[in-house]
Amino acid sequence: MVSDITLGQYLPGSSFIHRMDARAKILLLITYIVFIFLCSNAISLLLVALFTLFIVLFTRISFMKYLKSMRVILFVVLLTGIINLFYGSGEPLVEWWIFKVTAAGIYNAVYVIVRIALLMMISAALTFTTSPSDLTDAMERLMKPLAIIHLPVHEIAMMMTIALRFIPVLLEETDKIMNAQKARGADLDSGNLINRVRALLPVLIPLFISSFRRAGDLAMAMECRCYNGGNNRTRMKVLHFSSVDLIAAIVSLLVFSSVIVSNIMFKNPFV
Amino acid sequence: MSLIRAENIRFVYGEGTPFEKVALDDLSFEINEGELIGIIGHTGSGKSTLVQLLNGLLKPTSGKIYLNDKNIWENPKKIRNIRFKVGMVFQYPEYQLFEETVYKDIAFGPKNMGMTDEDIDKAVRSAAGFVGLRDDQLDNSPFDLSGGEKRRAAIAGVIAMDPDVLILDEPAAGLDPLGRDALLSQIVDYHKTRNNTVLLVSHSMEDIARIADRILVMSKGRKYMLDSTRNVFSKGRELETIGLRVPQITKIMMMLRDRGMNVDPTALTVERGFNEIVNYLS
Numbered sequence: 001m002v003s004d005i006t007l008g009q010y011l012p013g014s015s016f017i018h019r020m021d022a023r024a025k026i027l028l029l030i031t032y033i034v035f036i037f038l039c040s041n042a043i044s045l046l047l048v049a050l051f052t053l054f055i056v057l058f059t060r061i062s063f064m065k066y067l068k069s070m071r072v073i074l075f076v077v078l079l080t081g082i083i084n085l086f087y088g089s090g091e092p093l094v095e096w097w098i099f100k101v102t103a104a105g106i107y108n109a110v111y112v113i114v115r116i117a118l119l120m121m122i123s124a125a126l127t128f129t130t131s132p133s134d135l136t137d138a139m140e141r142l143m144k145p146l147a148i149i150h151l152p153v154h155e156i157a158m159m160m161t162i163a164l165r166f167i168p169v170l171l172e173e174t175d176k177i178m179n180a181q182k183a184r185g186a187d188l189d190s191g192n193l194i195n196r197v198r199a200l201l202p203v204l205i206p207l208f209i210s211s212f213r214r215a216g217d218l219a220m221a222m223e224c225r226c227y228n229g230g231n232n233r234t235r236m237k238v239l240h241f242s243s244v245d246l247i248a249a250i251v252s253l254l255v256f257s258s259v260i261v262s263n264i265m266f267k268n269p270f271v
Numbered sequence: 272m273s274l275i276r277a278e279n280i281r282f283v284y285g286e287g288t289p290f291e292k293v294a295l296d297d298l299s300f301e302i303n304e305g306e307l308i309g310i311i312g313h314t315g316s317g318k319s320t321l322v323q324l325l326n327g328l329l330k331p332t333s334g335k336i337y338l339n340d341k342n343i344w345e346n347p348k349k350i351r352n353i354r355f356k357v358g359m360v361f362q363y364p365e366y367q368l369f370e371e372t373v374y375k376d377i378a379f380g381p382k383n384m385g386m387t388d389e390d391i392d393k394a395v396r397s398a399a400g401f402v403g404l405r406d407d408q409l410d411n412s413p414f415d416l417s418g419g420e421k422r423r424a425a426i427a428g429v430i431a432m433d434p435d436v437l438i439l440d441e442p443a444a445g446l447d448p449l450g451r452d453a454l455l456s457q458i459v460d461y462h463k464t465r466n467n468t469v470l471l472v473s474h475s476m477e478d479i480a481r482i483a484d485r486i487l488v489m490s491k492g493r494k495y496m497l498d499s500t501r502n503v504f505s506k507g508r509e510l511e512t513i514g515l516r517v518p519q520i521t522k523i524m525m526m527l528r529d530r531g532m533n534v535d536p537t538a539l540t541v542e543r544g545f546n547e548i549v550n551y552l553s
Contacts, residue, residue, distance in 0.1 A: 173366075179328050180367040183359040184428060185351055185383030202379065205369035209414070 009069075010131050015060040016244060017129045022138035024245040028252050029126055035256050036115055044262040045114060051255045052118050052125075059129050069124040070117065077116045085109040132164040138239060154229040162218070170211065177206050273301035274468055275325065275436065280334030282320055294320040295492045298334070302470070307462050309479035309500070310472045312489030313514035318472050319362075321489065322438045325470070326357035338436075355384050358434030362441045364425035368413040373404065373424050376413050380432040391431075398431035399424075401461045403453065419450045426454075430461065437461075438470040443478060455482060480504060480518040480539040488515070505537045520544040 012018075017025075032048075039045040056066060070077075088105025095101075127135070140157035147153045178188060181202045188199050282295040295317045302308055312318045323329045324336060327343055327350040336343050343353045358380075361367070370376035377398055381391045399409060402423035408416065413424055426442065439458065443451040459482050462469045473479050479486060479500070486503040488495040490513040496503060503510070507517040507525055516522070520541050527548075528536040534551050538544040 176361065177367055179323070180359075180361045180364065181379075182328060183326060183354055183361070184367075184380040184432070185355055186379075187351065187383070202367075202369045206367050209369075210366055 009127065011061055011065070011128045012131070013060060013129065015058060015129065016248075017055065017059045017125065019242075019244050020129075020248055021239055021241050021245045022130050022134040023141055023239060024241065024248060025126055025130060026135075026138050026142060028248065029122060031252065031256065032122055033119065035259050036118055038263065039115075039259055040263050041266045043266050044259040045111065047255065047259055047262060049114060049118060051252075052121055055125055056121060059125050061125075061128050065128065066121055066124050070120050073116070073120060077113055080116065081109045081113045084112050133161060134237075134239070136161040136164070137235070137237075141239065154233070158229055166211075166214070169214075170207070173210055174203065174207055177203050274304040274339060275302040276300075276337040276340070277325075278335045278337070280324060280331040280336060282317075282324060282329060283332045284320075286332060293492055295324070295331075298492075298494050300487060300494055300497050302468060304468055305466050307459070307469045307471065307482060307484050309483030309486040310470060310489065311474075311476065311479055311486060311515060312495075316489040316513075317492040318489055319440060322359065322440055322470065322472060325436070325438060326359045327353040328359070351383075355380075355432050356434055357436045357438065358429040358432050360426050360429045360437070360439045360442055362444060363422075364429075364442075365418065365421035367428075368421060368425055371412060372410050373399075373413050373416065374409040376424060377409075377428045377431050380428055384432060394431040394433060395427075398427040401430055401464075402427045402457055419446055419454075422446065423454070433465070434467070436468045436470065438472075440472045441474065442471070443473070443475070451478070458482070476504075476516060476518045477520075480521070488513070490514075500539060501537050504539060 036045075036048055039048055056063065085101055085105045085108075086099050088102035088108055090102045090104050092100035092102050093106075130138075136157045139160065140153055143151070143153045143156070182188065186199060186202055188196070188203070190196075191199065277298055277300050280295055280298045281293070284290070284292045284294055298317075298321070310318050310321070320329065324331055330344060330347075338353060338356060343350070368376050370379065374395055377395045378391050381394045386394065395409070396406070399406070404420065404423055404427060408420070413421060416424060422442070426439070430437065442458065443454050446454060455478055458469065458471070471479065471483065483500050485497065486500050487497045488503060488510070495513060496506075504517045504521050507521065510517060517525070518539060520543075521537065521539060524534055524538045524544050524547065525536045527534055532548075532551055534547040535543075538547050
């Protein structure tokens with residue numbers, strides 16, 4: 001079934017991380033990403049990795065879920081790792097034709113794999129613990145300053161909310177249409193690439209049409225209720241910074257400053 | 272000889288995940304050739320799952336389904352042939368239309384079956400005739416048709432494959448009363464002309480009472496009963512315990528009977544009920 005995909009999946013709960021303000025989570029995530037690329041040696045990377053595991057544990061969501069969310073990008077991670085493996089400088093340890101593996105290569109490969117894995121995990125922690133509406137709401141608040149340069153912040157956030165909201169609906173719709181065409185003998189699972197793409201047309205065309213229809217209906221419904229976004233709009237759920245966020249911010253700052261300290265104290269042997 | 276035979280079928284959604292849900296359990300029944308069977312049941316009773324099992328879109332977790340005494344999953348690679356024999360019209364089938372013209376859309380199924388152009392032409396025109404689409408509409412884009420006509424075009428797309436069994440899941444849902452009656456009459460006509468087997472899933476007891484020979488009543492993933500239409504609706508109180516009701520006219524006749532009027536309490540159609548009351552009064 002198509003609906004097996006875990007994509008930006010929200011898993012409701014009441015853990016420490018769940019209770020954090022979405023804005024705080026996004027800001028800390030951005031800082032985290034910056035720091036993951038600032039880690040210049042194994043010790044600081046290990047520090048960030050431990051911090052990540054700590055967060056993952058605190059979300060009280062089974063580790064399997066995180067592994068599943070990484071399955072999608074496994075190929076990309078491995079490919080980047082392998083490319084890095086052959087691009088190290090210095091004395092080759094193993095040499096074959098144009099490929100040579102150096103100690104720096106191995107180091108870089110492991111490094112890049114760990115970095116991407118951590119990135120995926122922490123992003124998953126965000127989407128697992130934050131409902132899509134909170135997430136877009138927070139983004140809107142954070143992007144508000146950009147309204148000065150006439151960026152339609154509210155409209156962008158609204159579009160994101162709608163897009164996220166309709167992912168499961170469209171998946172279900174795809175499933176239905178696929179079944180209907182299969183019942184008429186459409187062969188979706190065999191043949192060469194060109195035939196397969198052609199076989200998808202009977203699924204894609206109805207899907208596009210129904211998406212347009214839905215978009216039209218939704219726009220009409222919003223117009224009927226006199227929706228106009230943006231200025232002076234109040235919210236049903238107001239975001240609040242709380243002590244939870246303060247604690248999270250302090251812990252993160254401690255971790256990030258120790259990353260800086262370890263970067264200064266220990267030098268990367270290969271740079 | 273029975274055309275379709277289900278033996279102890281069980282179907283579980285998402286087996287082995289936390290979302291595991293038993294949709295059908297220990298379901299056995301036989302359907303004979305040429306019958307018009309109504310399938311009724313409360314929401315979530317497993318009707319839609321059942322019909323998808325019958326044409327091989329889903330595979331039973333355990334148990335077997337026989338078509339003409341042949342297990343339909345005997346050769347999983349040939350399951351497409353079963354889908355041609357057991358035509359399936361889903362709920363709101365108008366959303367599956369995709370071709371440039373109505374003609375091409377109806378021809379999609381027959382083409383997949385590998386029919387010759389001549390046979391396809393015959394199949395398309397006769398299917399369009401059954402559902403009441405005019406010849407000049409065949410060259411239009413399916414998206415220019417009205418809602419009801421789209422529905423007809425989609426149903427024609429399945430009828431054109433000339434299946435031995437035609438399954439319709441809520442074919443009249445969302446149509447106006449006139450369109451509803453017309454569509455049901457066309458289904459009955461089709462059933463009588465081709466003399467094939469039709470399975471009709473519906474929430475409307477009135478529709479089912481009007482056209483079905485026998486009724487399969489589903490409740491919580493199990494067969495509650497499979498009996499003649501008359502017998503099923505004579506058990507009005509039992510049906511109410513599983514969240515179903517009898518046609519309104521039958522209900523009225525039962526109440527009249529309870530109050531001492533000597534009328535047939537199982538009158539299934541308004542005409543029949545009317546005649547019963549007239550007879551009693553005269």
